[in-house]
Amino acid sequence: MALIEWSPRLQLDVPDMDRDHHRIVDLMVQLERQSTAGEPRARLDTTFRALGETTRTHFADEERFMQSIAYPEFAAHKVIHTTLLEKFATHYEAFRTGSAAKVDSAVFEFLTFWLRSHISGIDRRYADHVHNGRGAHAK
Numbered sequence: 001m002a003l004i005e006w007s008p009r010l011q012l013d014v015p016d017m018d019r020d021h022h023r024i025v026d027l028m029v030q031l032e033r034q035s036t037a038g039e040p041r042a043r044l045d046t047t048f049r050a051l052g053e054t055t056r057t058h059f060a061d062e063e064r065f066m067q068s069i070a071y072p073e074f075a076a077h078k079v080i081h082t083t084l085l086e087k088f089a090t091h092y093e094a095f096r097t098g099s100a101a102k103v104d105s106a107v108f109e110f111l112t113f114w115l116r117s118h119i120s121g122i123d124r125r126y127a128d129h130v131h132n133g134r135g136a137h138a139k
């Protein structure tokens, strides 16, 4: 059974951020499916890198969004993004410089943790800020 999938818990009702999160989860699902199916390392590498690039862009967009709504926890959230990118880079480098045919299960555990604790936990806090009418762009 697949470890990673979209869940309603991840829905923030902030359309631009939900769209980005869908893209990120789609790439996570694709990476897990390709790895499980035994696809060539080059294809896993392409998806792995795309996930990193999509995430980096999303974090930058999300940080601009949080600033636009004068989100008070912006600085702490940005630090968490930096830490996540560092952990992601460590996992990617281990894959890139290794020779394993599949992506290590530790990577998928990390990705699952990221979804559970970051998107549905930490990201939800700025969504709550918007939906409670405290954000400049409340909708």
Ligand SMILES: [Fe+2]
Binding pocket: 017, 021, 058, 062, 119, 123
């Ligand atoms: Fe996010």
Ligand SMILES: [Fe+2]
Binding pocket: 062, 077, 081, 118, 122, 123
């Ligand atoms: Fe975030």
